[in-house]
Amino acid sequence: MELVYSSPAKEWVEALPLGNGRLGAMVYGDYKHEIIQLNEETLWSGRFDKTADNPDCASHLDEIRNAIFSRDYKKGQELTQKYMVCRGIGSAGGYTPDGDYGMYQTAGELHLDYALSDDTVTGYRRMLDLDGGLSKTEYSVDGLKHTNYVFTALAKGRLEGLLGCRISADGKFTVKLSYECRDASVTYENNTITVTKSFPDSIAFAVYFSVKCDGEVTSDDDGITLSDITQAEIFGDVRTTYVKPDREGKIKPSSDPALPLDRCKKSVAQAERIGIEDMYSESAIILSSFMNRAKVALRVNDRSPEMLTTDERILRVRRGESDAGLILLYFAFGRYLLICSSYNCVLPANLQGIWAGDYSNPWSCDYHININIQMNYWLAETCSMPELTKPFFEYLRFISEHGKRTAEIQYGMNGWVAHTITNPWGFTAPGEGASWGSFMCAGAWCCQHIMERYRFSLDKNVLRENYDIMRGSAGFFLDFLTLDPNTGYLATCPSNSPENSFFAPDGGRYSICAGPTMDNEIVRELFNNTAEAADILGVDEDFAALLREKAARLSPIKVGKHGQIMEWSEDFDEPEPGHRHVSHLYALHPGCEITRNTPELMDAAKVTLKRRLSGGGGHTGWSRAWITLFYSRLGEGNACLDNLNALLGKSTLPNMFDTHPPFQIDGNFGGTAALAEMLLQSHDGRITLLPALPDNEDWKNGSFEGLSARGGITVDCEWRRGKVVKFTLKSTKDTEVTVFADGKEYSCRIIANRPTVYEFLA
Numbered sequence: 001m002e003l004v005y006s007s008p009a010k011e012w013v014e015a016l017p018l019g020n021g022r023l024g025a026m027v028y029g030d031y032k033h034e035i036i037q038l039n040e041e042t043l044w045s046g047r048f049d050k051t052a053d054n055p056d057c058a059s060h061l062d063e064i065r066n067a068i069f070s071r072d073y074k075k076g077q078e079l080t081q082k083y084m085v086c087r088g089i090g091s092a093g094g095y096t097p098d099g100d101y102g103m104y105q106t107a108g109e110l111h112l113d114y115a116l117s118d119d120t121v122t123g124y125r126r127m128l129d130l131d132g133g134l135s136k137t138e139y140s141v142d143g144l145k146h147t148n149y150v151f152t153a154l155a156k157g158r159l160e161g162l163l164g165c166r167i168s169a170d171g172k173f174t175v176k177l178s179y180e181c182r183d184a185s186v187t188y189e190n191n192t193i194t195v196t197k198s199f200p201d202s203i204a205f206a207v208y209f210s211v212k213c214d215g216e217v218t219s220d221d222d223g224i225t226l227s228d229i230t231q232a233e234i235f236g237d238v239r240t241t242y243v244k245p246d247r248e249g250k251i252k253p254s255s256d257p258a259l260p261l262d263r264c265k266k267s268v269a270q271a272e273r274i275g276i277e278d279m280y281s282e283s284a285i286i287l288s289s290f291m292n293r294a295k296v297a298l299r300v301n302d303r304s305p306e307m308l309t310t311d312e313r314i315l316r317v318r319r320g321e322s323d324a325g326l327i328l329l330y331f332a333f334g335r336y337l338l339i340c341s342s343y344n345c346v347l348p349a350n351l352q353g354i355w356a357g358d359y360s361n362p363w364s365c366d367y368h369i370n371i372n373i374q375m376n377y378w379l380a381e382t383c384s385m386p387e388l389t390k391p392f393f394e395y396l397r398f399i400s401e402h403g404k405r406t407a408e409i410q411y412g413m414n415g416w417v418a419h420t421i422t423n424p425w426g427f428t429a430p431g432e433g434a435s436w437g438s439f440m441c442a443g444a445w446c447c448q449h450i451m452e453r454y455r456f457s458l459d460k461n462v463l464r465e466n467y468d469i470m471r472g473s474a475g476f477f478l479d480f481l482t483l484d485p486n487t488g489y490l491a492t493c494p495s496n497s498p499e500n501s502f503f504a505p506d507g508g509r510y511s512i513c514a515g516p517t518m519d520n521e522i523v524r525e526l527f528n529n530t531a532e533a534a535d536i537l538g539v540d541e542d543f544a545a546l547l548r549e550k551a552a553r554l555s556p557i558k559v560g561k562h563g564q565i566m567e568w569s570e571d572f573d574e575p576e577p578g579h580r581h582v583s584h585l586y587a588l589h590p591g592c593e594i595t596r597n598t599p600e601l602m603d604a605a606k607v608t609l610k611r612r613l614s615g616g617g618g619h620t621g622w623s624r625a626w627i628t629l630f631y632s633r634l635g636e637g638n639a640c641l642d643n644l645n646a647l648l649g650k651s652t653l654p655n656m657f658d659t660h661p662p663f664q665i666d667g668n669f670g671g672t673a674a675l676a677e678m679l680l681q682s683h684d685g686r687i688t689l690l691p692a693l694p695d696n697e698d699w700k701n702g703s704f705e706g707l708s709a710r711g712g713i714t715v716d717c718e719w720r721r722g723k724v725v726k727f728t729l730k731s732t733k734d735t736e737v738t739v740f741a742d743g744k745e746y747s748c749r750i751i752a753n754r755p756t757v758y759e760f761l762a
Contacts, residue, residue, distance in 0.1 A: 001332045003128040003310045003656060005029070008137075012037065012357040013653040013663060014311075016128040016135045019340025020152040020161045020283070021391075023238060024354035027135040027150045029126035034112035034137075036150060036165070038207065039104075041347050041354050042242035044424050046093075046102015047202040048249045052086040052429040053405060058412035065493045065514070069485055073510040080494045080512045081434040084410075090432030091364055091421050102423055104356050104365035107207055107238045108179030108195060111223075115172055116141060130336040131291050132284035141170055153271070153283035155344055160267035161283075164276050165234040169226070175211055175234070176223030181359050185257075188219040193236075196257035204257040208264035209236040210272065235271045237264040242346070245426055247402045290339045292706075293384040296331055296675065299701040300324045311654040318649040324698035327644055327675065333656050334672025335383055337665060338376070342388040347424055348395045349376045353665040355657075362662050367395070367422045369442040370498040371581070375622060375666040377449060378590060378629075378673035381456045382680065384708045389453060393466065396446050400469045402426035403443055407476050415476030416469075418443035420498070435511040436499045440480070440492065441522045444473045448522075448590060451529040454536075455710040458733065463533045470530040471540070474547055477523050481550065484514050487569055489555040491515030492523065497583045502572035515569040518583040520554045525591055527551035557587060557594070557601055564608040565594075565601065577615030580623040582608065582630065589629045592683040606634060618643065621651035621658035625670025632677035632692040640678050641694040647671050679717070682709035686738040686745070689717050689724050711737055713750065729756040 008030035009015040015026035015037065024039035060083045067076035093099025124139040135150040146168040155161025167173070177193045179186060184197040195207035211217065215229030226232055239260035241253040271279055305313050305323045313326045341353035351372055356365045367373050373392070380388045403416030406428040411417070418428040420439045431437020447470045454462045477492070484491040493514035501511040528551050531544035560566040567574075567584040585605055587593035594601045609630055618624040624647045631639040651667055653659050658667030678692040687709045693699055703718040712735070716728040724741040731750045739746045739758075750756045 001130045001329055003130070003329070003333070005126045005311060006124065006309050008124075008126065009655070013657060013659075014655050016126070016655055017337065017340065017353075017355050017657070018133060018135055018150060018152040018163075019337075019354050020154045021339075021341065021343035021345035021354075022155070022161055023152045023163060024340070025150065025152055025163055026355060026357065029135065029137040031121055031124065031137065031139050031146075032114055032116050032118075034114070034148070036110040036112075036163075037357055038107040038110065038163075038236075038238055039354050039356055040107050040205065040238035040240060041345050042203070042240045042424065043107055043205055043238065044102045044104050044242065045199050045202065046100055046423060046425055047199075048245040048252060048425045049088075049100040049427070050247070050249060050405060052088055052090065052100075052427055053409035054083065054085060054087045054429065055409050057083045057410045061411070065482060068493055068512065068514050071505065073504040073512065074506065074508055076494060077434070077510050077512040080438060084430055084434050084438045084494060085432055086429035086437075090429075090437070091366065092432055100425075101364065101427060102202075102425060103361060104350055104352075105181075105359045105361060106357055107205070108177055110209065110234075110236065111176050111178055112167065113174045114169060130332050131288045132280075133287045133336075133340070134280070134284070144170060146170070149280075151280050151283065152340075153279050154286040156282070156286055158270070158274065159279065159282055160237070160270050161344070162235060162237040162267050162271055164271065164279055166276055167232045167234065169229055169232060171229070172225070172227045173232075174223050174225045175209070177207065177209065179207070188221065188224055190219055191217045191224060193224065194261065196261055198255045198257055202255065203241045203253045204255050204260060205238065205240040206257050206261035206264050207236070207238050208261060208268055209234060210268050212272070233276050235268045235276075237267045239263045242424065244398050244424065247405045247426060287339060290343075290385055291332065291335060294335065294676070294704070294706040296328055296679065296704045297702055298324050298328065298698055300698045310656065314648060314652055314654065314656070317645055320649075322645070322696070322698065324696075326648060330648060330652075330656065330668075331672050331675045334379060334668045335385065337668055338379060338385065338388055341665070342380075342391055345391050348373060348392040349665065351664050351666070355665075362664075364423070368420060369418060369422055369446055370420045370439045371626070372622065372664070372666045374445055374449070374590065375626065375670045375673070377669070379669055379676060381452055382673060382676040382708055384706050384714060386453065386457065389449065392449065393453075396449070397466075397469060398426065399428055399443060400472055403428040404472070411480065413476055413479035415474070415479065416443065416472045417476045417480075418446075435496065435501070438494070438512075439496060439498050441495075441519050444477065444522050444526045447473050447526055448529070451533065454533070456708055456712065458712045460536060463537055467533050467537060467539070470526070470533055471543070474526055474530045477526065478546070478550060481523070484569065487515065487555055489515065490550060490553045491555065491569065492519040495519050497567050498581045500567065500579045500581055500583065501575055502568055503575060504572065509575050513568050515555055516583070517557060517565065517567050518586050521557070521587040521591055521593060524551045524554050525593070559600065559604045562607060562611065563604055564611055565604045578612055578617035578619070579615075580617065580620045582612055582617070582623070582626060584608070585630055589626070589633045589677075594633075595684040597684065602634060605630065618646065620660045621647060621667025622660065622664060622670055624651055625658075625667045625674055628674035629670065629677055632674055633681070633683075635692050637678060637692040637694040637699075638696070640674065640692050641696055641699070644671065644674065676707055679704050680707045680709060680715055682711065682713075686740050687713065687715065689715070689727055689739065689741040690719060693719070693722060695722065709737075711735060713737060724760065726757065726759045
């Protein structure tokens with residue numbers, strides 16, 4: 001599948017993304033002045049700082065709790081803001097070049113200047129091939145066709161994984177690299193470009209490009225000039241000295257730029273030996289092997305939108321027209337982005353995947369773990385790409401180690417804890433603002449992915465390797481939970497429902513409270529999952545029993561005066577009825593506490609969503625994607641389609657990036673996960689086929705292949721006139737499963753490595 005455009009990108013959000021997990025590139029496709037903007041996953045400013053944890057917090061917890069339990073929310077919030085925050089300026093320091101928290105940033109831009117004028121250029125077209133990971137720009141000059149190719153090779157075996165370009169030219173063009181951050185060294189020598197820089201008390205990095213052509217190459221302080229040529233090849237790499245610091249800061253990166261420069265030179269030399277064609281073809285095989293694992297097809301009656309460019313199709317949807325094919329392209333694009341930002345790399349996909357066009361990016365382009373990083377990886381399991389969760393799991397272990405320091409210093413407690421924001425330097429303290437940054441269930445939410453990885457694979461090694469992370473998180477909450485005298489339940493206090501607020505009885509607007517619904521849902525799930533993991537592994541019998549006992553003492557999910565799921569322990573009114581977070585529906589998705597087996601709560605969830613949307617909710621891309629996932633779990637296919645169209649029409653940029661606004665990649669990943677959940681679900685003890693299929697005509701006939709269900713099962717399905725006509729189950733183990741389709745249940749026995757096929761009359 002391809003993204004297609006009829007003109008060059010005029011700005012970054014129109015450029016086309018390439019990535020190999022470690023390197024990212026944005027290609028503008030301009031025939032006069034090409035720009036290829038560069039990123040490397042570990043190119044972060046900032047540094048390790050263990051002083052962010054606030055030792056003043058622990059001794060004031062009782063004071064804060066007493067204020068909240070006495071319903072003096074004003075005092076409770078003031079005290080929380082005073083003590084339950086980090087020391088220093090926190091993430092606000094990320095917006096300065098030398099702040100401790102740091103920021104993900106660009107590695108600069110490669111500029112290619114051609115001596116062309118608009119009146120000589122015809123037949124322009126640029127494309128992004130999602131199956132091969134190739135940006136292609138085509139045009140003719142005085143009738144002679146030119147094609148430029150750019151790709152970022154995925155590393156495997158002999159491939160180092162770097163950027164390659166093949167440029168078609170007629171006569172002359174110049175190459176230069178723009179890196180505008182201070183204290184950087186940019187040099188041009190013969191046919192090479194070098195950029196090096198060191199960040200204060202932190203990493204060093206290097207950018208290195210080699211240019212080869214069939215003509216003459218000269219260089220000076222302004223760049224490299226290629227003359228009398230018809231074709232050129234460019235290889236480039238970006239490296240840093242980043243290593244994950246330990247929680248004492250004894251392991252730290254080198255600030256010597258010679259080290260990453262040497263690695264760049266070696267990888268570029270290796271690529272030149274392999275050759276650009278072999279380098280691309282080997283990379284394309286890797287990418288396509290991921291992309292081909294899951295497929296969705298619809299028998300769309302009107303194919304005319306496919307004749308339009310991608311940006312024109314987005315505009316049509318914005319005007320209210322339908323384009324089922326664009327939704328399928330969006331589904332492919334989301335999977336492509338996750339491969340490009342999570343394949344064989346060190347750090348997980350951040351708020352923008354691996355693509356950031358500036359030196360100062362929104363929210364530091366960091367890791368928000370109060371939904372954003374989790375949403376990035378929801379599609380990995382259902383779309384059969386579990387290997388891509390590896391950097392996320394490795395990062396979870398990293399923050400769990402640093403979170404032990406935070407638990408001890410900030411709270412005087414055991415286990416580990418991480419809050420709303422994190423970075424590559426081990427920041428696990430609360431943020432500088434308690435109203436948004438003190439959400440201490442964020443790390444516990446990440447632990448859900450461990451149990452989900454096990455449930456999809458049934459691989460006990462997943463639990464053996466990660467049980468200590470779950471246990472450590474549960475251990476913290478065993479210490480942190482306290483009895484709420486107003487409800488009689490154990491509660492987190494102080495806490496908040498992510499980034500939302502409520503009106504208290506005194507008329508004030510506050511965010512700090514006791515026992516918000518989302519906390520109860522996450523902690524109950526964490527306790528029960530950890531106990532289940534202990535049972536499976538045959539360990540910690542007494543600890544598992546304690547967790548189950550404590551889980552039963554958390555407040556159940558409650559229905560409020562409007563028939564909605566209550567967000568707080570009391571039925572408060574909301575200042576923002578359309579708030580972008582819908583945290584209290586965690587138990588609907590990604591949790592599975594609200595299911596077909598709890599019809600009253602399902603009905604209350606529908607009321608909750610109706611109230612959120614009628615209040616203006618879903619106005620950010622990731623929020624709209626989450627709402628679509630909620631409706632998929634509710635079996636509301638038409639509502640899913642409406643929200644997917646809203647996601648495309650209102651929150652999708654010309655290059656198909658999601659916009660919060662601004663660009664934030666979790667909406668792409670959440671929208672992709674939502675389509676998979678509309679077609680297949682397995683969270684409630686059975687496999688359900690087409691649980692949220694829209695009754696729109698374009699969705700009446702179709703098929704999917706390779707979607708994954710819990711239990712280690714891969715599913716294919718075909719449907720006609722909205723009814724399943726065939727489904728196939730595959731597993732590497734003998735197993736039995738219940739499949740629900742078109743109102744009927746089927747008890748299915750699967751023989752290992754032998755497809756089980758059920759066919760029905762259309």
